[in-house]
Amino acid sequence: MLQILIYGAVSSAIYAMLAVGFTLIFGVARILNLAHGSFYALGAYSAFTMTSLLGLPLLVAAPLSVLVVALFGVAMERFLVRPLRQSQLAVLMITLAVSLAVEQALFLIFGSEYRNVPSFIAEKIAIGGVDISGQRLLALTVGVAVLLMLWLIIQRTRLGAAILAVSQDPEAAQYMGIPTNRIFSIVMAISAGTAALAGILVSPFLTVQPSMGLLPMVKAFAIVIVGGLGSIPGSIIAALILGYSETAVAYLASTAWTELVSLVAVVATLMIRPSGIFGRRAAF
Amino acid sequence: MQRIPWIDLLGGLLVLGILALVPMFATSNYLTGVLTVCAIYGIWASSWDFMSGLTGRENFGHALFIGSGAYTAGFMATAWYLNPWYSLPAAVVVAVLFSLIVGFPTLRLRGPYFALAMLSASAIMQRLCLIYWEYTGGEEGLYGLDPIIRSPLYYYWFVLAILAVTVLNVTLLAHAHWGLLLRAIRGDEATCQAAGINVTFYKIASLMISAAFTGLGGALYAHYQLQVSPPLFSVVVSITVIIMAYVGGVGSIYGAAIAAILLTLLTEMLRGFGEYRLWVYTLTLMLILFFLPGGLVAPTWRRLTARLR
Amino acid sequence: MTALLEVQEVTKRFGGLTAVRNVTFSLQCGELTGILGPNGAGKTTLFNVLTGFMPPTSGTVLFNGEPIHRLAPYRVVNRGIARTFQLARPFAGMNLLENVVVPCLSPRAAADENKEERSRHLLAQVGLGGRELEPVETLPYGDLRRLEIARALATRPQLLLLDEAFAGLGSGEIEPVAQLIRRLHQEENLTILLIEHKLREFMALVSRVIAMNFGDVIAIGKPQEIIKDPKVVEAYIGAAEDEHASA
Numbered sequence: 001m002l003q004i005l006i007y008g009a010v011s012s013a014i015y016a017m018l019a020v021g022f023t024l025i026f027g028v029a030r031i032l033n034l035a036h037g038s039f040y041a042l043g044a045y046s047a048f049t050m051t052s053l054l055g056l057p058l059l060v061a062a063p064l065s066v067l068v069v070a071l072f073g074v075a076m077e078r079f080l081v082r083p084l085r086q087s088q089l090a091v092l093m094i095t096l097a098v099s100l101a102v103e104q105a106l107f108l109i110f111g112s113e114y115r116n117v118p119s120f121i122a123e124k125i126a127i128g129g130v131d132i133s134g135q136r137l138l139a140l141t142v143g144v145a146v147l148l149m150l151w152l153i154i155q156r157t158r159l160g161a162a163i164l165a166v167s168q169d170p171e172a173a174q175y176m177g178i179p180t181n182r183i184f185s186i187v188m189a190i191s192a193g194t195a196a197l198a199g200i201l202v203s204p205f206l207t208v209q210p211s212m213g214l215l216p217m218v219k220a221f222a223i224v225i226v227g228g229l230g231s232i233p234g235s236i237i238a239a240l241i242l243g244y245s246e247t248a249v250a251y252l253a254s255t256a257w258t259e260l261v262s263l264v265a266v267v268a269t270l271m272i273r274p275s276g277i278f279g280r281r282a283a284f
Numbered sequence: 285m286q287r288i289p290w291i292d293l294l295g296g297l298l299v300l301g302i303l304a305l306v307p308m309f310a311t312s313n314y315l316t317g318v319l320t321v322c323a324i325y326g327i328w329a330s331s332w333d334f335m336s337g338l339t340g341r342e343n344f345g346h347a348l349f350i351g352s353g354a355y356t357a358g359f360m361a362t363a364w365y366l367n368p369w370y371s372l373p374a375a376v377v378v379a380v381l382f383s384l385i386v387g388f389p390t391l392r393l394r395g396p397y398f399a400l401a402m403l404s405a406s407a408i409m410q411r412l413c414l415i416y417w418e419y420t421g422g423e424e425g426l427y428g429l430d431p432i433i434r435s436p437l438y439y440y441w442f443v444l445a446i447l448a449v450t451v452l453n454v455t456l457l458a459h460a461h462w463g464l465l466l467r468a469i470r471g472d473e474a475t476c477q478a479a480g481i482n483v484t485f486y487k488i489a490s491l492m493i494s495a496a497f498t499g500l501g502g503a504l505y506a507h508y509q510l511q512v513s514p515p516l517f518s519v520v521v522s523i524t525v526i527i528m529a530y531v532g533g534v535g536s537i538y539g540a541a542i543a544a545i546l547l548t549l550l551t552e553m554l555r556g557f558g559e560y561r562l563w564v565y566t567l568t569l570m571l572i573l574f575f576l577p578g579g580l581v582a583p584t585w586r587r588l589t590a591r592l593r
Numbered sequence: 594m595t596a597l598l599e600v601q602e603v604t605k606r607f608g609g610l611t612a613v614r615n616v617t618f619s620l621q622c623g624e625l626t627g628i629l630g631p632n633g634a635g636k637t638t639l640f641n642v643l644t645g646f647m648p649p650t651s652g653t654v655l656f657n658g659e660p661i662h663r664l665a666p667y668r669v670v671n672r673g674i675a676r677t678f679q680l681a682r683p684f685a686g687m688n689l690l691e692n693v694v695v696p697c698l699s700p701r702a703a704a705d706e707n708k709e710e711r712s713r714h715l716l717a718q719v720g721l722g723g724r725e726l727e728p729v730e731t732l733p734y735g736d737l738r739r740l741e742i743a744r745a746l747a748t749r750p751q752l753l754l755l756d757e758a759f760a761g762l763g764s765g766e767i768e769p770v771a772q773l774i775r776r777l778h779q780e781e782n783l784t785i786l787l788i789e790h791k792l793r794e795f796m797a798l799v800s801r802v803i804a805m806n807f808g809d810v811i812a813i814g815k816p817q818e819i820i821k822d823p824k825v826v827e828a829y830i831g832a833a834e835d836e837h838a839s840a
Binding site: 105221259274 | 340342344389390393395396397399400401403404407408411412415416519520523526560562563565566567569570573574577
């Protein structure tokens with residue numbers, strides 16, 4: 001029981017980090033970023049490259065990787081997405097193309113074998129009689145910390161107010177002197193960075209291979225649909241629901257059924273309350 | 285409602301004729317095999333274009349229908365040892381069922397739900413094929429299917445005939461009132477509602493039609509390869525079909541079919557590039573989106589035959 | 594005789610804003626009624642509720658005795674209510690004929706065998722005859738409004754809702770459209786409810802006026818009475834000045 005509680009929390013935290021980034025860029029810039037999974041994968045591979053091939057210590061490689069991927073995201077938004085902004089479909093297509101290109105590039109460069117990224121914390125820690133790897137605990141802690149920081153930024157800083165303004169009405173925000181394009185870039189950086197961070201944190205205990213971004217993407221879609229497109233609290237709550245349901249199902253039934261959890265959740269949401277828990281009105 | 289320009293019909297017949305005759309001058313079955321795959325991609329691309337090209341509701345998970353059609357054929361052959369001809373109607377039914385399952389909840393909603401759901405559905409199906417490997421053969425899939433027609437040449441002509449039927453069917457629909465409604469839906473759904481049109485019905489029905497032909501193509505593919513495996517559900521397949529429609533000219537239908545044939549041939553010729561092929565595809569898509577959103581095939585054909593319209 | 598349309602205590606709130614409050618009125622068959630009100634009075638919101646584009650926060654709408662306020666817009670149309678939009682929204686990429694054929698394909702108009710024939714007839718009726726193959730993008734604004742009316746007529750409505758039929762029309766264009774509306778009312782036996790700003794043309798056209806302000810119905814009556822109603826005058830002191838400025 002305690003195992004479910006803790007492992008569920010870890011899953012939820014990771015899912016939340018992924019989903020929040022995805023929903024953030026949609027809520028603010030109306031960009032449905034199908035390349036979000038690529039940021040996740042790039043984070044893991046970047047950490048791998050820096051530690052294994054460049055010999056950097058993990059403590060340096062991790063933040064550096066986050067930065068690199070964030071910059072990649074900003075570049076993608078600036079040069080590939082922004083010119084096509086008028087058509088939501090073109091944006092979907094171009095981000096899908098990017099995700100495929102990234103996956104192929106990773107495959108060409110690194111091959112399809114599973115790679116290893118070292119853990120931050122190699123030991124196992126016992127909590128209340130349950131053994132849990134330190135790395136998973138770290139993932140949980142960092143995830144919660146990042147989400148808290150994000151919430152603080154949005155609610156308490158001028159940047160946060162600007163982000164809120166742009167998400168409600170980009171034109172009006174621009175008339176008020178808010179540099180909308182720069183806000184898009186910043187939000188993209190945050191979105192890509194959190195995804196990359198998630199990738200780095202889980203890579204020691206999940207497989208690192210070129211297509212690792214696809215399934216987390218599908219999970220992120222499910223969470224965002226259940227929580228409501230564009231709503232951060234919605235994503236967090238949905239991440240908790242999904243994370244815990246999956247963990248419970250894995251323990252009580254079998255791991256094969258976990259995939260169906262997100263499927264059922266999405267179908268149920270679309271049939272009963274399509275706008276999700278917090279709908280699209282409440283952006284944050 | 286609109287007449288199909290006679291020049292287009294003539295062009296289509298010409299292309300069909302050339303395609304049918306080419307393998308007779310070849311020395312091996314290799315070319316016939318490649319052209320069979322070309323034709324099947326033509327079926328997939330033109331049926332995608334019919335729904336997504338006309339309504340503008342882009343289907344990012346066309347592979348769902350391809351895979352379900354193919355696996356239906358696979359199961360019928362390997363689990364139930366049925367006559368391969370039966371897989372054709374069965375594949376159609378299964379693919380249409382899938383289109384209802386995904387389309388019904390999502391097409392009545394505004395927003396990107398349909399696109400996301402189709403993408404997710406095909407990814408989930410791919411995953412399920414791997415998870416339930418005892419039933420689906422896992423990574424390796426199902427093999428040992430029998431061909432429907434033993435002679436590669438006759439089978440090719442059979443597939444070509446189905447391609448012709450598919451393209452003709454959806455083109456006729458596109459030129460009839462049905463197509464008009466789909467284009468109106470693309471223009472402005474709210475105004476369509478105000479015109480008394482049940483928008484959701486037409487979207488779902490179009491998806492079902494698209495799925496039907498695609499599932500059929502999936503079964504044809506299964507009985508050509510004589511095996512089915514999870515990559516048939518992959519995003520790569522979906523996006524390949526989309527690229528073909530874009531290169532052909534979204535909404536033209538015949539453009540998608542021709543582009544499918546050309547691109548599949550190109551892929552074969554680029555075999556030497558090995559793994560870089562997908563890169564080439566993805567770059568092509570990006571280039572088209574930026575510089576040639578109207579596509580290549582249909583605009584070129586229209587310009588060449590402008591005098592004759 | 595049951596009323597054709599009965600609006601009962603309809604209220605529509607958007608978050609904190611009440612756009613329409615407790616609106617109640619009914620329309621008999623064959624009436625030509627107008628809704629008058631300054632900007633923001635809630636007229637278009639009321640239309641949106643009547644035609645199913647928005648559900649009311651509370652209240653009911655009965656058409657031929659049956660509730661319609663929870664129906665999807667296309668179903669409302671097929672019951673017999675058609676509307677035009679304030680901002681004309683034609684189907685881009687199509688010509689005039691195709692624009693009118695689309696509503697002819699609705700279930701309510703399904704009985705008509707030859708849609709193209711009927712569409713040509715409708716276009717002629719609104720004064721756009723002979724121009725069927727023109728692309729809709731090249732249409733001047735006044736003609737777009739006529740096209741809207743043709744499209745609304747295509748669904749064989751019993752009740753026609755016209756949202757600011759005269760908006761954006763030059764002084765020469767208004768009278769022909771007013772004539773068209775009168776003709777449709779008499780020849781096609783249509784019940785018409787229209788929203789309008791331009792007092793002069795409006796008063797000459799309608800037999801009954803529903804005056805609104807800030808979401809409330811403030812007066813209902815014949816045009817001559819409404820003009821003298823103190824509440825209406827007060828709401829319109831600004832509007833009257835605008836009329837003077839633009840006339």
